[in-house]
Amino acid sequence: MSAIRTLFLNPPSFEGFDGGAGSRYQARREVRSFWYPTWLAQPAALVPGSRLVDAPARGLSLDDVAPMASDYELAVLHTSTPSFPSDVRVAEALRSANPRLRVGFVGAHVAVAPEAALRASPAIDFVARNEFDFTIQEISEGAPLDRVDGISYRDGDRVVHNRERTPLEDMDRLPYVTEVYARDLVIDDYFIGYLLHPYVSLYTGRGCRSRCTFCLWPQTVGGHRYRTRSAENVADEIRRARELFPTVKEYFFDDDTFTDDLPRAVRIAELLGRLGVTWSCNAKANVPYDALKAMRENGLRLLLVGYETGSQQILNNIRKGTRVDVARRFTADCHRLGITIHGTFIVGLPGETAETIQDTIRFAREINPHTIQVSLAAPYPGTELYRQASENGWLAGDRLVSGDGVQIAALSYPHLSREAISRSLEEFYRRFYFRPRKMAALAFEMLTSASMMKRRLREGAEFARFLRQREGAA
């Protein structure tokens, strides 16, 4: 069936904003970085002749994207809670430029509150709830909105909610996103501090079996079953990607928890080992030694590990399903095998005190991941954390980011203010990075190549600017 002309847009918003079509926590980062807009690339791969525009990564402004509206009949915008007001302005500008353009929003924010999203502006014709790949394909093929499962749409003054779309089970039905990356994106735009450059990231499955209270995607668009592509299908996409991107140094599997199905992870590793590629993935801090070893021997370079905290009580509070002692052992195993770790931590989760923050900083220094990211607890609508925060009066405001897109402390407790939580982020970074052992390791890394030196110096300057800004804001 021929498709109507469709634009997939990751909209422009704050300068340097990593905005949600591939980013779990939408914000301007400490150092400039972007995830691939994979959630948009996936339906784009299903719509022949479509175009994917990633405005933040390309540095495009509203003035740049608004004129594109006249070339299309349908625009699909990915939105997020922090960027929604600005995304609405983009939709309105597109509609002004082309009054006949149909505009749809996708993403967790509209999946959680479809009616509110539609009432925010007449420029939004429909929102697609939860998984939306085949939803958008049907609309792009001209299906009437009242026959498309999984959307809410405007009908005069009414908002109509169609029935839910059945979650996709046969994940091998999804065409390769890397074909769309090659067609529409510039891979050099995509930097992540701890990944080699250029890198390519994609998903090999959706959903996470864990039920962490703060985590947005499994509680909204992904679900709690890990629905996966076959190992052969994944390996075939990487084989094809190597042809498309001969300069790529690393592939990143950005599934919520790639190690949720360990036999499959090891099977994929073995297939990748035959291809000789370097790859990395998300993991929980509980992967056994043998599986780590098998993955390492087949090209695994780095694991992105959500430790969150060094407090067992907080891990229990957020239902992480991990143990501090197991995380210690896992990390020691990775060090032994030469697997690099980028560890992520969160300050301000329920149960946090000034003492637990200090415990977590000590824990991070002790286990010593190569690099870290520290986030402020973010109560996204649609999560259990948001529900708890609303009921207990912990919400310190209704915003997750500042006026320039930087994350702000959104929770406050009777015993721990938002200001104290916010200050602890800077302290965490300083005490982790500004110690002789860590600085020597990073300096050594810079000496390995001129491009790494150049890149780390740029990131160092951006990081120093970030710390100065936080000092000014505190």
Ligand code: SF4
């Ligand atoms: S394990 Fe990771 S991806 Fe899964 S729910 Fe927890 S934080 Fe989210």
